[in-house]
Amino acid sequence: MSVNIKPLADRVLVEPAAAEEKTAGGIFIPDTAKEKPQRGVVVAVGNGKPDEPMTVKVGDKVLYGKYSGSELALEGKDYLIMRESDILAIV
Amino acid sequence: MSVNIKPLADRVLVEPAAAEEKTAGGIFIPDTAKEKPQRGVVVAVGNGKPDEPMTVKVGDKVLYGKYSGSELALEGKDYLIMRESDILAIV
Amino acid sequence: MSVNIKPLADRVLVEPAAAEEKTAGGIFIPDTAKEKPQRGVVVAVGNGKPDEPMTVKVGDKVLYGKYSGSELALEGKDYLIMRESDILAIV
Amino acid sequence: MSVNIKPLADRVLVEPAAAEEKTAGGIFIPDTAKEKPQRGVVVAVGNGKPDEPMTVKVGDKVLYGKYSGSELALEGKDYLIMRESDILAIV
Amino acid sequence: MSVNIKPLADRVLVEPAAAEEKTAGGIFIPDTAKEKPQRGVVVAVGNGKPDEPMTVKVGDKVLYGKYSGSELALEGKDYLIMRESDILAIV
Amino acid sequence: MSVNIKPLADRVLVEPAAAEEKTAGGIFIPDTAKEKPQRGVVVAVGNGKPDEPMTVKVGDKVLYGKYSGSELALEGKDYLIMRESDILAIV
Amino acid sequence: MSVNIKPLADRVLVEPAAAEEKTAGGIFIPDTAKEKPQRGVVVAVGNGKPDEPMTVKVGDKVLYGKYSGSELALEGKDYLIMRESDILAIV
Numbered sequence: 001m002s003v004n005i006k007p008l009a010d011r012v013l014v015e016p017a018a019a020e021e022k023t024a025g026g027i028f029i030p031d032t033a034k035e036k037p038q039r040g041v042v043v044a045v046g047n048g049k050p051d052e053p054m055t056v057k058v059g060d061k062v063l064y065g066k067y068s069g070s071e072l073a074l075e076g077k078d079y080l081i082m083r084e085s086d087i088l089a090i091v
Numbered sequence: 092m093s094v095n096i097k098p099l100a101d102r103v104l105v106e107p108a109a110a111e112e113k114t115a116g117g118i119f120i121p122d123t124a125k126e127k128p129q130r131g132v133v134v135a136v137g138n139g140k141p142d143e144p145m146t147v148k149v150g151d152k153v154l155y156g157k158y159s160g161s162e163l164a165l166e167g168k169d170y171l172i173m174r175e176s177d178i179l180a181i182v
Numbered sequence: 183m184s185v186n187i188k189p190l191a192d193r194v195l196v197e198p199a200a201a202e203e204k205t206a207g208g209i210f211i212p213d214t215a216k217e218k219p220q221r222g223v224v225v226a227v228g229n230g231k232p233d234e235p236m237t238v239k240v241g242d243k244v245l246y247g248k249y250s251g252s253e254l255a256l257e258g259k260d261y262l263i264m265r266e267s268d269i270l271a272i273v
Numbered sequence: 274m275s276v277n278i279k280p281l282a283d284r285v286l287v288e289p290a291a292a293e294e295k296t297a298g299g300i301f302i303p304d305t306a307k308e309k310p311q312r313g314v315v316v317a318v319g320n321g322k323p324d325e326p327m328t329v330k331v332g333d334k335v336l337y338g339k340y341s342g343s344e345l346a347l348e349g350k351d352y353l354i355m356r357e358s359d360i361l362a363i364v
Numbered sequence: 365m366s367v368n369i370k371p372l373a374d375r376v377l378v379e380p381a382a383a384e385e386k387t388a389g390g391i392f393i394p395d396t397a398k399e400k401p402q403r404g405v406v407v408a409v410g411n412g413k414p415d416e417p418m419t420v421k422v423g424d425k426v427l428y429g430k431y432s433g434s435e436l437a438l439e440g441k442d443y444l445i446m447r448e449s450d451i452l453a454i455v
Numbered sequence: 456m457s458v459n460i461k462p463l464a465d466r467v468l469v470e471p472a473a474a475e476e477k478t479a480g481g482i483f484i485p486d487t488a489k490e491k492p493q494r495g496v497v498v499a500v501g502n503g504k505p506d507e508p509m510t511v512k513v514g515d516k517v518l519y520g521k522y523s524g525s526e527l528a529l530e531g532k533d534y535l536i537m538r539e540s541d542i543l544a545i546v
Numbered sequence: 547m548s549v550n551i552k553p554l555a556d557r558v559l560v561e562p563a564a565a566e567e568k569t570a571g572g573i574f575i576p577d578t579a580k581e582k583p584q585r586g587v588v589v590a591v592g593n594g595k596p597d598e599p600m601t602v603k604v605g606d607k608v609l610y611g612k613y614s615g616s617e618l619a620l621e622g623k624d625y626l627i628m629r630e631s632d633i634l635a636i637v
Contacts (some may be wrong), residue, residue: 002105004637005609005635005636005637006635006636006637007635008601008602008630008633008635008636009601009631010553011634011635013635023115044635046635048602050597050598051141052141052601055099055100055138056099062164063172064094065161070611070634072634073608074637081609081634081635082097085099085100087099088098088099088102088161088172089096089097089099089102089104089135089137089172090096090097090161091095091096091097091165102218107218142232145251146190146191146229147190153262154187154254156252175190176190176191178190179189179190179193179252179254179263180187180188180189180193180195180226180228180263181188181190182187182188182244182256213306220305233323234323237281237282237320238320245278245345245354247358267281267282268286268310269281270280270281270343270345270354271278271279271280271281271284271354272278272279272281273277273278273279273319273347310440319399324414325414328372328373328411329372336436336445337368338434345393357372358372358373360372361371361372361375361434361436361445361446362369362370362372362375362377362410362445363369364369364370364371364438370545375538406491415505417501419464420463421464427460427527428538429525430522440478449464451463452462452463452466452497452525452536453460453461453462453468453501453536454460454461454463454468455459455460455461455529486617506596507596510554510555510593511554518551518618518627520616539554540555542551542552542554543553543554543557543616543627544551544552544557544559544590544592544618544627545551545552545554546550546551546554546620
């Protein structure tokens with residue numbers, strides 16, 4: 001869960017939670033039918049904007065909107081980089 | 092009515108009031124015909140934006156616009172997470 | 183004219199004036215042909231936004247734009263909830 | 274030219290100048306062909322926005338854009354209610 | 365070049381320079397083919413917005429964008445009324 | 456390179472660099488195929504906006520976006536007048 | 547990696563990392579099929595906007611959105627000039 005990256009300003013790097021690959025009944029869902037995960041863990045945090053310190057910190061489990069952030073591949077893993085304002089809540 | 096979630100900034104978690112499942116005459120309404128509820132109870136409140144404390148508090152019954160907020164499922168129940176500015180009034 | 187509701191921020195609850203149900207010649211107008219009323223009475227007022235106190239008060243007769251506000255049914259009566267900036271004038 | 278109405282904030286009530294009903298050659302113009310008047314007289318003025326006092330006053334003859342303001346009928350006469358920023362000049 | 369009109373706020377009344385009515389070869393250009401002039405002379409100036417005094421003054425020859433301002437007929441002459449920010453340069 | 460013109464506010468008058476009229480192989484490019492120049496020399500500078508002094512000065516060679524500014528013909532030469540924020544860099 | 551150019555305000559000149567010209571299996575990818583690089587090295591930095599000093603500096607390896615910035619050819623090499631806010635993170 002450690003990555004060597006410094007998000008700029010009020011940006012946050014989030015590792016999305018893995019989507020369930022089976023339905024409750026045990027049927028495999030093909031890749032395109034899986035809904036994008038909306039939960040994740042914060043793995044890197046920017047320094048905030050001037051006079052606006054960051055609220056989330058590394059390790060926080062967060063909820064975010066379905067279409068938030070840009071996808072980013074780092075060392076073979078997919079992350080999302082988004083603004084803190086795209087994060088809805090800490091769970 | 093207790094949930095383990097902290098909305099960010101000026102966001103509010105609302106549990107929508109259940110929509111009536113029958114019409115006055117006792118006829119069941121199929122799911123898609125039910126109008127989305129516009130009343131709910133506040134179940135979690137963010138810390139507000141800098142210099143803008145929150146007005147609503149946990150337990151307030153609120154009215155909100157039909158298309159406000161994002162739907163959020165937590166432990167099998169549906170909630171809405173919205174900004175306080177989407178709340179029209181406390182009833 | 184008393185309702186148990188507190189509009190948030192700079193919002194105002196308005197009871198629209200009843201539209202005329204007959205034309206001058208005594209012909210009943212079907213419901214969809216009636217033009218939406220643009221006059222009403224203020225029945226509840228929010229606390230205003232920070233540093234912007236409210237101008238209108240409960241009991242004021244007001245004029246507002248044709249498409250202002252959201253409709254709201256409270257105890258079988260229809261109201262409009264709008265921002266004070268949607269109110270054009272006090273008459 | 275006196276009306277019992279108080280425009281809100283930076284709004285101004287204007288009585289439009291009557292459009293010419295005949296052409297120079299004496300031909301009557303049907304109602305839809307008349308161009309909307311762009312001159313009028315200020316008949317009521319709001320208190321302005323905080324820290325922005327009003328410039329126009331009751332009695333000023335003003336020019337305004339063709340599509341400025343909302344039409345308003347008061348005691349059988351048509352007025353326009355607009356923001357002061359819709360007024361182009363005092364003549 | 366004197367007109368009895370006071371533009372509001374940061375507005376400027378401009379008398380457009382006459383467009384050439386003949387081409388170099390002496391052919392008359394029909395009215396619709398003439399390109400709108402982009403040069404003009406300032407004939408009246410508003411008081412500016414709060415804390416933003418005006419830069420142009422009566423008599424300045426100015427350049428402005430092709431579609432700037434609203435046309436205004438005063439005593440049989442055509443003027444343009446525009447915001448000072450529509451003026452590109454003084455020549 | 457001297458012109459008698461004073462751009463307003465944060466505007467800058469730029470003389471675009473001439474586009475190459477031949478390809479490397481010596482073939483003439485017809486006028487419409489030439490890409491608009493993106494380099495130019497500043498020939499006149501406004502006084503800036505309140506509290507925002509200008510950075511570029513007369514004589515600076517600048518780069519600007521392909522569709523920046525308005526074209527302006529002065530004494531038979533074509534210039535571009537643009538806001539300083541349209542200038543990408545000094546070279 | 548040294549260029550003689552001064553980006554204006556909060557702009558940054560970035561030299562994009564070269565896209566891979568072969569797939570893992572050794573097949574050459576035709577030019578149009580190559581995805582635009584999203585990594586690069588900062589080669590020049592503006593002075594920032596008033597009261598907003600720059601965070602990135604020359605030599606920083608940065609990530610940026612796929613469609614950020616304008617392409618710029620300097621001495622036969624392609625660069626991107628973008629605002630610092632287009633830079634997602636330093637890696």
